[in-house]
Amino acid sequence: MTSSHDSQDCSKIIHQIFTFIDNELEQADCAVIQQHLDECGPCLAKYDLERTVKALVARSCSEHAPDSLREKVLVRIRQVQVTISESGTDVG
Incomplete structure (x- = not known):
């Protein structure tokens, strides 16, 4: 499948990957990312x-x-x- 994504699209997706993995995105955003991952091998x-x-x-x-x-x-x-207190060194 030929990808129509450019590096800016991929950068945006990669920036959101952790939030996507943690299921912390809006459903619409998840759908966009999932579609991108389905079409873009490097991002997948x-x-x-x-x-x-x-x-x-x-x-x-x-x-x-x-x-x-x-x-x-x-x-x-x-x-x-004990070693510190015996030497009288004040560490705090």
């Missing part, structure tokens, strides 16, 4: 990439550190706090 590829990255980040952010790691980090923070 960018959309697919952004959607994939967003899904990976969302999945990664929902994971929790193991309790043993959390405890090690807290112990290290306390050690640093």
Whole structure:
């Protein structure tokens, strides 16, 4: 399919991709973007990439550190706090 889109059209679509992915656009705007994506391979590829990255980040952010790691980090923070207070350094 031959695309009649120019770089300005594509720039506008790409600028709205995150809002489109999050379903935060008006229905009419969604229809325009969906039609553009159906007709423009490069924008569709960018959309697919952004959607994939967003899904990976969302999945990664929902994971929790193991309790043993959390405890090690807290112990290290306390050690640093003690070292700072013993040296009399004012960090605040």
